[in-house]
Amino acid sequence: MAKDRTASLIDRAPWVRVDDMPWKEISDGKEMVVRGGYRYLQVWKCVASSDRHCLLSGGAGHCGGTHADWFLPVLCEPEKQLVQIEDLVLASATGESVPVYVPNRGSGRAGRHMWVPADDCQRWRELVGEKTPLPVAPEPEEDDQITFAEQEIDRTCHAGEDGWFVSDARPIRDLGQPTGGYTLPQMPLQRPVKPSLITSVERAAASAALGCPPWELGLCAGCGQMMRRHGRHAGMYCAVCRSELNG
Structure with missing residues (x-):
């Protein structure tokens, strides 16, 4: 679980992102909403009346086919209800939500790790075909290791303080973009x-x-x-x- 969009483990393993809430709100029992890392499967007919763009033409037209892709709850049609972290923990234990990895279209290495409803995962497997199992995340290469900068340990307690403590700027990893999808x-x-x-x-x-x-x-x-x-x-x-x- 990460609290910012630059967390280095995003898309290296199944993950979720929540708001950077003050410790007092967490202590008071405020619900922690999942902002990233949980997606729903959407299937649509690629016609002129569709609200979504064509995956094959890059949005330049409509192919008449049927596309499928994974979207954040707020980008679904109709919009899905946001997931609470407590509900996800329970759903992952009961098997109602499962982790998946879907590679980006046109890229063999890049892809998305995400949590999804088990029913959507099963439907995705049916769409891509029983003989095409869900891809497994590739092993990281030598230049794709997690690194750190050695620094003196800060032994000062910062509990209750506002702000984000980081030593260097990191690129945003949680972009919320679709995976590239699949055309049936x-x-x-x-x-x-x-x-x-x-x-x-x-x-x-x-x-x-x-x-x-x-x-x-x-x-x-x-x-x-x-x-x-x-x-x-x-x-x-x-x-x-x-x-x-x-x-």
Whole structure:
């Protein structure tokens, strides 16, 4: 747990950042809110009406695909509730929140360590495919070691004092930026009517694109396109086949 955005261990291990609260507020039981290091998975359809930019075009347009990325609670759509450090400690013990490492897109070494909801982690694994396990953080290289400047030990107690005591300026490591995300494969335009041929990745992509749970998916009785086949407001034929039948 760090209290500033320049902490050297940020993104070297699962971490969280909290406010630099005065000791009196901590002693009085004030809640410590997680400001960085905890993220939620967001999946969106890359169309003109989307509030998020395209991961492939760098925001210059919309590819029509489906993207997934990790965001801080305040950047989610809709905005997620902030996490308290006490709740995270409990959730990490019960397995409701888990640590993950996701490399930045286009960079083999750089990446993000973060805490995430276990359900979001499972969904991420389904999106990237069962044969593609979640990456493991790379081993640090010789030039990537944590260093320190030897100084005389300060034996003066600074409890209750305001201010940040540091010997040298360090770069900001907690930038709050997305990881670079993942673009789901496009759903096939047409396929044989054989449910056994639907892969887990295609099912996850269709579920995100159609906005329905995976168990409501099925194949159109006409063209074999994946559609919302089960549940309320479902049908046997997709919109294209219905228009052809009615025409």
